[in-house]
Amino acid sequence: MPKPPYVYQSIAKATREHGVEIMFGLMGDANLFMVDSFVRDCGGRFVPAAHEGSSVLMALSYTHVSGKVGVATVTHGPALTNCMTALTEAARGHVPLVVLAGDTPVENPRHLQGIDQRELAKATGAGFEQLRTPATVGKDVARAFYRAQVERRPIVLNMPADFMLQEGNDDMQVLNVFTAPGGVAQGDILDEAIGMIASARQPLILAGAGAIGARAQLIRLADRLEAPLATTLKAKGLFKDHPYNIDIFGTLSTPAAYDLIARADCIVCFGTALHDFTTDRGKLMQDKRIIQIDVEPEAIGGGLHPDAALIADAGMTAETILYWLDEAEVPASGFTRELDVASLTTHPAPNQKTSEGFVNFVHALTRLEEALPEDRILVADGGRFMTEVWCRISAPDPQSFVSTVNFGAIGLGLQEAIGAGLAAPDRPVVLFSGDGGFMMGGINEFNTAVRLGLDLIVIVANDSAYGAEHIQFIDRKMDPSLTEFNWPSFAGIAKSLGGDGIEVHSEAELETAIEALKTRKGPFLIELRLDPNDVPRMRI
Numbered sequence: 092m093p094k095p096p097y098v099y100q101s102i103a104k105a106t107r108e109h110g111v112e113i114m115f116g117l118m119g120d121a122n123l124f125m126v127d128s129f130v131r132d133c134g135g136r137f138v139p140a141a142h143e144g145s146s147v148l149m150a151l152s153y154t155h156v157s158g159k160v161g162v163a164t165v166t167h168g169p170a171l172t173n174c175m176t177a178l179t180e181a182a183r184g185h186v187p188l189v190v191l192a193g194d195t196p197v198e199n200p201r202h203l204q205g206i207d208q209r210e211l212a213k214a215t216g217a218g219f220e221q222l223r224t225p226a227t228v229g230k231d232v233a234r235a236f237y238r239a240q241v242e243r244r245p246i247v248l249n250m251p252a253d254f255m256l257q258e259g260n261d262d263m264q265v266l267n268v269f270t271a272p273g274g275v276a277q278g279d280i281l282d283e284a285i286g287m288i289a290s291a292r293q294p295l296i297l298a299g300a301g302a303i304g305a306r307a308q309l310i311r312l313a314d315r316l317e318a319p320l321a322t323t324l325k326a327k328g329l330f331k332d333h334p335y336n337i338d339i340f341g342t343l344s345t346p347a348a349y350d351l352i353a354r355a356d357c358i359v360c361f362g363t364a365l366h367d368f369t370t371d372r373g374k375l376m377q378d379k380r381i382i383q384i385d386v387e388p389e390a391i392g393g394g395l396h397p398d399a400a401l402i403a404d405a406g407m408t409a410e411t412i413l414y415w416l417d418e419a420e421v422p423a424s425g426f427t428r429e430l431d432v433a434s435l436t437t438h439p440a441p442n443q444k445t446s447e448g449f450v451n452f453v454h455a456l457t458r459l460e461e462a463l464p465e466d467r468i469l470v471a472d473g474g475r476f477m478t479e480v481w482c483r484i485s486a487p488d489p490q491s492f493v494s495t496v497n498f499g500a501i502g503l504g505l506q507e508a509i510g511a512g513l514a515a516p517d518r519p520v521v522l523f524s525g526d527g528g529f530m531m532g533g534i535n536e537f538n539t540a541v542r543l544g545l546d547l548i549v550i551v552a553n554d555s556a557y558g559a560e561h562i563q564f565i566d567r568k569m570d571p572s573l574t575e576f577n578w579p580s581f582a583g584i585a586k587s588l589g590g591d592g593i594e595v596h597s598e599a600e601l602e603t604a605i606e607a608l609k610t611r612k613g614p615f616l617i618e619l620r621l622d623p624n625d626v627p628r629m630r631i
Contacts, residue, residue, distance in 0.1 A: 119166025121193020168204025301362025
């Protein structure tokens with residue numbers, strides 16, 4: 092009779108049974124045997140991070156780009172507390188992933204590294220599952236994956252260390268989950284919504300992250316209405332190349348697009364919770380009919396109260412509206428006939444002059460937009476520089492755009508770039524980071540990208556300051572020196588960590604760096620040296 096597997100083997104096998112090919116993490120006492128079994132017994136791949144929080148961020152972006160449930164693993168105590176910002180980022184972004192978190196032995200409640208994992212997970216917005224007994228491993232792992240998918244958030248699965256070397260079993264379970272709920276809109280509210288749309292003279296369709304799968308249906312509706320199309324930041328690139336795409340809606344719009352939105356009399360919103368930055372704190376929604384369609388009830392009415400709200404699937408609702416517009420022979424609005432799309436999507440360039448020894452940021456972004464690989468995955472860290480990157484650097488589609496600002500943090504970009512690169516190994520990843528964010532979270536994982544041999548291009552916007560704070564001191568005519576830093580050479584650091592890098596102080600050096608991209612071999616860093624007094628202001 093074969094010997095029963097150990098619990099650590101059962102956890103590894105149950106994880107692999109859920110289709111997991113890559114596990115991100117950092118090993119410690121409570122998870123090292125499980126990781127070893129995942130690789131040696133199950134044929135999985137383990138990607139070791141330099142910091143526990145990085146492993147969760149890698150799993151987060153892996154999920155976003157691949158569409159699969161990402162998995163990270165950490166050990167107990169400070170390993171899990173190191174993940175709090177990353178877990179919050181994932182929870183705020185509604186990202187389904189599973190964190191296999193080791194825990195201190197149940198038999199030792201006074202263990203030095205003991206912590207209440209349930210309360211910690213709860214504080215971040217993540218869910219929590221307990222590995223109950225050695226005999227329930229398969230069920231408990233399945234429950235964690237099930238909840239991650241239906242709740243659309245990270246689930247922390249607690250794994251007591253003293254269970255690992257006990258006997259488990261081969262009772263594996265996979266709960267097949269349909270994760271795209273949402274019915275067809277119907278009833279009086281639908282009738283009211285269609286009436287508002289039919290009577291609109293200047294309608295506009297806005298799509299958020301919850302409508303990414305409904306691109307074709309929304310385009311058909313927009314074409315029928317002759318209505319312009321716009322997206323939230325999270326859905327950036329959804330309507331790329333459509334003739335009436337006005338790009339990002341809200342504070343990130345071009346001045347011409349902002350004026351166009353202000354003129355619209357009806358905004359049909361699919362899959363967006365209407366964040367304050369999307370609506371410019373409500374200003375863009377004044378004196379308009381607002382129709383909001385979302386499968387998530389909590390998305391409705393969070394920022395403002397719509398005139399009609401439908402808890403329904405975006406694509407099916409768009410098709411239903413289109414059907415009844417045709418049945419009633421409602422004429423097209425004609426709104427798009429007067430549009431100058433070029434002016435609506437071209438952001439004006441501010442002063443192109445800059446001080447000696449620095450490169451102009453907007454000029455650099457314009458050249459990089461032209462020169463970077465077209466099939467890129469775009470990742471943007473948080474910071475003062477980010478809004479110009481969002482506006483001036485394009486992404487092929489929303490799944491190829493990773494923003495790291497669900498929690499308003501900086502220093503998460505390089506970690507998420509690594510996860511994105513492993514989700515799409517045949518495509519280049521382009522990361523834009525600020526100097527503060529790179530010092531905070533980039534340096535410790537740049538070598539991870541080198542070890543993995545990723546095709547990663549990192550552009551560091553280095554104004555030698557924490558820029559958002561710097562400008563506040565300047566605006567108040569105060570001394571900004573407390574915000575300024577004499578950083579080391581980031582290009583030099585990239586080389587010392589096994590990659591390559593070039594410092595850019597002028598337009599000529601920028602062209603040299605762009606030319607060098609053509610022969611890159613592995614992670615490559617371009618350090619843009621910027622004047623802290625000459626970086627465009629944030630647009631949010």
